[in-house]
Amino acid sequence: MASNSKVSRVQEDGRKVKRSVYHRMRKEKEAAEPKVEARAVTKYVRISPKKMRSMANAIRNKDISEALQILTFSPKKSARILYKTLMSAIANAENNFGLNPEKLYVSEVMINEGPRLKRLWPRSHGRADILQKRMSHVYITVRDKSADK
Numbered sequence: 001m002a003s004n005s006k007v008s009r010v011q012e013d014g015r016k017v018k019r020s021v022y023h024r025m026r027k028e029k030e031a032a033e034p035k036v037e038a039r040a041v042t043k044y045v046r047i048s049p050k051k052m053r054s055m056a057n058a059i060r061n062k063d064i065s066e067a068l069q070i071l072t073f074s075p076k077k078s079a080r081i082l083y084k085t086l087m088s089a090i091a092n093a094e095n096n097f098g099l100n101p102e103k104l105y106v107s108e109v110m111i112n113e114g115p116r117l118k119r120l121w122p123r124s125h126g127r128a129d130i131l132q133k134r135m136s137h138v139y140i141t142v143r144d145k146s147a148d149k
Helices: 019-032 049-059 064-072 077-097
Strands: 037-045 104-113 117-122 128-133 136-144
Touching: 037 077, 049 064, 049 077, 049 104, 049 136, 064 077, 064 104, 077 104, 077 136
Parallel strands: none
Antiparallel strands: 037 136, 104 136, 117 128
């Protein structure tokens, strides 16, 4: 929840509200607040998180137009993946929450490690090494500039 006033389970007279009633009240309060951010998630991308983070750092806290230009003209595979996820976040903001795309900026880019594919790599004298093929989970949040002021 964005605001400081939380819905309390304890009423003014000291009695507790049922858990189901509390959650219904909390959800109604959240729905009444204006939405100022949207997210997009891409999971199980076959690229290591270390390679993704360099491009993620390049677009963090940038305007949408500037971030899209950086990703468009970068030759890296991670830039193509981040571009698709960012476009999805912009579409979510525009279609689901009615936010203006010109007023958005990239507020959060998070690259987490996904599961690893473990493969055997034959070595000499009948030995084998484990080759770990890493995956990434990408989380991009876009936020309205006018809401931060």
